[in-house]
Amino acid sequence: xxxxxxxxxxxxxxxxxxxxxxxxxxxxxxxxxxxxxxxxxxxxxxxxxxxxxxxxxxxxxxxxxxxxxxxxxxxxxxxxxxxxxxxxxxxxxxxxxxxxxxxxxxxxxxxxxxxxxxxxxxxxxxxxxxxxxxxxxxxxxxxxxxxxxxxxxxxxxxxxxxxxxxxxxxxxxxxxxxxxxxxxxxxxxxxxxxxxxxxxxxxxxxxxxxxxxxxxxxxxxxxxxxxxxxxxxxxxxxxxxxxxxxxxxxxxxxx
Amino acid sequence: xxxxxxxxxxxxxxxxxxxxxxxxxxxxxxxxxxxxxxxxxxxxxxxxxxxxxxxxxxxxxxxxxxxxxxxxxxxxxxxxxxxxxxxxxxxxxxxxxxxxxxxxxxxxxxxxxxxxxxxxxxxxxxxxxxxxxxxxxxxxxxxxxxxxxxxxxxxxxxxxxxxxxxxxxxxxxxxxxxxxxxxxxxxxxxxxxxxxxxxxxxxxxxxxxxxxxxxxxxxxxxxxxxxxxxxxxxxxxxxxxxxxxxxxxxxxxxxxxxxxxxxxxxxxxxxxxxxxxxxxxxxxxxxxxxxxxxxxxxxxxxxxxxxxxxxxxxxxxxxxxxxxxxxxxxxxxxxxxxxxxxxxxxxxxxxxxxxxxxxxxxxxxxxxxxxxxx
Numbered sequence: 166x167x168x169x170x171x172x173x174x175x176x177x178x179x180x181x182x183x184x185x186x187x188x189x190x191x192x193x194x195x196x197x198x199x200x201x202x203x204x205x206x207x208x209x210x211x212x213x214x215x216x217x218x219x220x221x222x223x224x225x226x227x228x229x230x231x232x233x234x235x236x237x238x239x240x241x242x243x244x245x246x247x248x249x250x251x252x253x254x255x256x257x258x259x260x261x262x263x264x265x266x267x268x269x270x271x272x273x274x275x276x277x278x279x280x281x282x283x284x285x286x287x288x289x290x291x292x293x294x295x296x297x298x299x300x301x302x303x304x305x306x307x308x309x310x311x312x313x314x315x316x317x318x319x320x321x322x323x324x325x326x327x328x329x330x331x332x333x334x335x336x337x338x339x340x341x342x343x344x345x346x347x348x349x350x351x352x353x354x355x356x357x358x359x360x361x362x363x364x365x366x367x368x369x370x371x372x373x374x375x376x377x378x379x380x381x382x383x384x385x386x387x388x389x390x391x392x393x394x395x396x397x398x399x400x401x402x403x404x405x406x407x408x409x410x411x412x413x414x415x416x417x418x419x420x
Numbered sequence: 421x422x423x424x425x426x427x428x429x430x431x432x433x434x435x436x437x438x439x440x441x442x443x444x445x446x447x448x449x450x451x452x453x454x455x456x457x458x459x460x461x462x463x464x465x466x467x468x469x470x471x472x473x474x475x476x477x478x479x480x481x482x483x484x485x486x487x488x489x490x491x492x493x494x495x496x497x498x499x500x501x502x503x504x505x506x507x508x509x510x511x512x513x514x515x516x517x518x519x520x521x522x523x524x525x526x527x528x529x530x531x532x533x534x535x536x537x538x539x540x541x542x543x544x545x546x547x548x549x550x551x552x553x554x555x556x557x558x559x560x561x562x563x564x565x566x567x568x569x570x571x572x573x574x575x576x577x578x579x580x581x582x583x584x585x586x587x588x589x590x591x592x593x594x595x596x597x598x599x600x601x602x603x604x605x606x607x608x609x610x611x612x613x614x615x616x617x618x619x620x621x622x623x624x625x626x627x628x629x630x631x632x633x634x635x636x637x638x639x640x641x642x643x644x645x646x647x648x649x650x651x652x653x654x655x656x657x658x659x660x661x662x663x664x665x666x667x668x669x670x671x672x673x674x675x676x677x678x679x680x681x682x683x684x685x686x687x688x689x690x691x692x693x694x695x696x697x698x699x700x701x702x703x704x705x706x707x708x709x710x711x712x713x714x715x716x717x718x719x720x721x722x723x724x725x726x727x728x729x730x731x732x733x734x735x736x737x738x739x740x741x742x743x744x745x746x747x748x749x750x751x752x753x754x755x756x757x758x759x760x761x762x763x764x765x766x767x768x769x770x771x772x773x774x775x776x777x778x779x780x781x782x783x784x785x786x787x788x789x790x791x792x793x794x
Contacts, residue, residue, distance in 0.1 A: 228791075249713075252712075252713060256711025261710060271428045271431030271432075276423065279423075284707070284712050340791075
């Protein structure tokens with residue numbers, strides 16, 4: 166994959182170690198992980214519960230500190246930085262999508278997106294225009310004034326994606342984005358994330374247990390017991406790869 | 421940010437109602453207790469304050485105005501030796517017994533004043549004339565206490581310390597701070613009721629000549645008379661208030677009740693704001709993960725607390741002012757001066773914002789990684 170070296174690495178992780186606790190009670194969540202995430206790539210992090218995927222994505226997102234090693238976000242080292250510096254890196258570079266959506270129930274779809282835009286420094290009419298445009302982009306132009314309680318799971322996740330896209334971050338980190346969704350909604354969400362990677366040149370990392378979405382991946386990384394145990398490229402025929410049985414939804418871009 | 425705070429606040433109507441009920445309860449309770457304190461404080465000294473005297477001369481070491489001990493009126497002439505004194509009048513101010521027409525006894529505060537000079541005279545006379553007190557045994561009472569004193573109209577007769585007394589007029593709004601209503605009469609009549617000798621008085625009240633500093637006149641008179649104490653108006657009313665408010669413990673009780681009202685408010689508001697924060701902790705965590713600073717989150721929480729305080733205060737103070745207005749028709753006045761109303765506003769806001777500190781502490785400790793935990 167020589168072309169990959171010319172593509173900018175959005176995230177570069179080297180020998181990352183994370184240990185919770187100390188001495189006899191220490192839990193070694195990550196035991197020397199090396200990982201690159203490139204622009205324009207949709208990468209899946211898979212593994213059993215407790216394998217270290219969430220710890221890894223939390224460190225890559227600049228919201229958890231590592232015990233040792235290196236984690237560069239678009240070239241900038243994040244290990245050892247203070248909370249304020251990490252906060253700025255998150256604000257400037259990363260959009261988050263969560264399994265539980267984490268939308269403000271008191272705010273409409275538009276207002277939920279506006280909160281993220283407000284954090285990025287947008288105000289007034291410009292903020293409203295951008296929020297509307299982002300929701301249009303995820304197919305919710307008709308639901309601008311709907312509250313989360315009035316939206317389906319898939320629609321809520323699309324609002325969360327629109328919110329994650331506020332300020333056009335170069336990296337999207339998604340934690341189990343389809344876990345709480347039916348097949349149809351899950352497909353819509355993965356289509357959107359794939360489009361972000363391929364057409365908008367974003368680096369998209371998806372933590373998942375959902376084998377229905379494996380066909381969307383440009384790369385699948387399996388983590389077992391705090392170590393990367395397997396790296397699979399789709400052209401290697403991952404659909405039939407051992408231990409990674411996939412079932413449904415075909416990616417739109419692959420059709 | 422303000423929109424987020426506002427929407428969060430109004431989204432859960434039940435929680436908002438609980439919060440507001442807590443604040444309103446606290447504001448009403450504190451206002452009324454403090455209003456009672458002010459009303460009580462004024463009632464203890466209004467008669468002294470409105471007497472228009474600059475100085476009081478009392479026997480040595482009295483603790484309060486009702487504690488007067490008779491002394492010779494020769495002091496009056498000694499005081500008159502000062503060219504800076506405009507006039508001096510004798511006064512009696514003492515608790516005594518009142519026998520109602522039906523024969524039942526009750527206590528009253530008898531105020532005997534010099535009719536010619538008028539220092540210590542009643543104000544707000546609604547029936548009768550001040551000159552009517554020149555009649556032997558004539559008294560004037562406060563109409564709020566008609567029932568208590570068993571009197572319904574002018575001309576009725578009662579007994580004071582076994583002496584016949586006739587009601588010749590009524591005042592309006594001169595309240596008692598004890599169970600003994602004020603009864604006004606001439607100094608001469610009061611002397612007779614108490615059986616004092618012709619040359620005895622309980623107090624002398626002094627009016628200084630225009631431009632004379634009461635403090636310096638006090639010093640001068642005090643140097644002229646060694647066996648009495650001389651007080652300025654401020655000292656005398658303060659002595660009276662301090663005795664009844666703090667010496668007897670009555671004021672402390674009211675203050676403690678007001679403090680408890682505020683404490684209840686702080687606890688209720690802190691609890692509800694904290695509970696609301698915990699309910700939204702995942703969203704706050706999400707904001708933090710997205711890059712929101714702690715300061716941003718503080719502003720959301722403090723704005724919510726401020727708005728709660730504003731609404732709670734407006735409703736609570738409206739209720740308190742209504743209760744205060746109604747109380748002025750009765751014998752126990754709840755007085756809410758402008759300073760108290762404004763002070764309570766700031767106290768309420770401080771209470772609400774202070775209560776939100778507990779929530780701020782919670783938000784500060786949010787681990788943004790929590791948002792990844794499904």
